[in-house]
Amino acid sequence: MTYVIHGATGAQGAPVVAALAAAGKPVTAVTRNPDAVVDGARVVAAGYSSTEELTKAYRGADGVFVHLPVVSEEDRQTYARNIVAAVREAGPARVVFSTSGYPTDHDTGGAAAMLVSGLADLGVSYAVIEPTLYLENLLMPYVIDAVRERGVLPYAIHADFAVSWASHLDIADAVVALLDRPDITGVVSVGQYPAITGPDLAEAFGAHFGKNVVFEQITPEQMRSSIAPLIGEGPAADVAGAYAAMSTLPDRSIAPENSAQKLLGVTPRTTGQWLTDIGL
Numbered sequence: 575m576t577y578v579i580h581g582a583t584g585a586q587g588a589p590v591v592a593a594l595a596a597a598g599k600p601v602t603a604v605t606r607n608p609d610a611v612v613d614g615a616r617v618v619a620a621g622y623s624s625t626e627e628l629t630k631a632y633r634g635a636d637g638v639f640v641h642l643p644v645v646s647e648e649d650r651q652t653y654a655r656n657i658v659a660a661v662r663e664a665g666p667a668r669v670v671f672s673t674s675g676y677p678t679d680h681d682t683g684g685a686a687a688m689l690v691s692g693l694a695d696l697g698v699s700y701a702v703i704e705p706t707l708y709l710e711n712l713l714m715p716y717v718i719d720a721v722r723e724r725g726v727l728p729y730a731i732h733a734d735f736a737v738s739w740a741s742h743l744d745i746a747d748a749v750v751a752l753l754d755r756p757d758i759t760g761v762v763s764v765g766q767y768p769a770i771t772g773p774d775l776a777e778a779f780g781a782h783f784g785k786n787v788v789f790e791q792i793t794p795e796q797m798r799s800s801i802a803p804l805i806g807e808g809p810a811a812d813v814a815g816a817y818a819a820m821s822t823l824p825d826r827s828i829a830p831e832n833s834a835q836k837l838l839g840v841t842p843r844t845t846g847q848w849l850t851d852i853g854l
Contacts, residue, residue, distance in 0.1 A: 576600040577753060578631055578638045578666070580622075582612050585710060586641050586672065589746035591615050597750065604631050622653035628660035635666040637753040641674050642685055644809045650685035658692030669693055670752045672703040672745055676816075678761070701752045702761045706826040709741040709848050712775070716800035718854075721787055727776040728790040730797040730817045735772065738765025738828040743851060744842040751838045764834045766842050769827035778845035782854070794818040 581587030582603030595614025798814035
């Protein structure tokens with residue numbers, strides 16, 4: 575028996591592998607590279623595009639952690655269907671899915687909603703981790719370079735738009751807890767509470783770097799042009815569209831009643847704690 579972790583060499587999966595390995599849990603690291611070496615884990619090469627490969631990876635697992643990559647929505651929906659089919663065939667004991675901030679409202683018809691609905695229909699033990707925005711987004715070159723070089727933190731939100739930011743380390747803490755908590759199902763929100771604003775972020779960065787840092791609102795289009803060279807034009811356009819839609823909301827705060835703080839006793843890091851923990 576083992577815990578199967580997707581994206582084990584990536585930003586989301588690697589902290590989960592590290593946390594499970596540190597706890598002495600048997601870990602199977604799922605990667606696309608059969609030659610990858612992952613400390614504390616057995617490596618299995620499998621891709622979201624192959625139901626057969628996923629089924630082999632999931633069979634006999636105590637738990638599976640899955641998240642959908644930043645690719646086209648068409649591909650994401652294909653991957654969601656393949657994951658559900660593999661879970662149906664392999665029958666892992668538990669599945670934990672991180673939405674990576676994508677909506678799970680059935681009205682959206684998106685891949686994240688498809689995957690949640692599919693898991694629910696299977697009757698498998700599952701939980702859904704729902705972060706809002708990742709602190710790691712602030713490590714994009716256009717953000718962190720501006721902080722270091724100009725004392726400015728640029729981001730595509732209004733200055734007074736409050737967000738329950740979370741880090742990949744916080745998600746890993748929640749995943750590890752949920753894999754061993756089959757009594758908890760449904761959505762678990764992960765993020766800082768109370769939510770904080772752009773100037774709050776800038777203040778935390780300033781305190782960490784020992785300099786004055788101010789927040790600068792940019793447009794979703796400016797964000798798109800900044801990240802397209804890194805993630806591709808299509809995914810960048812999707813991200814920009816999501817931020818444009820988000821700008822119509824009053825905030826991106828988690829609800830305390832279904833938070834990791836209440837349900838799991840897991841408190842996400844402050845921005846300053848996160849900056850220290852990643853050694854920036």
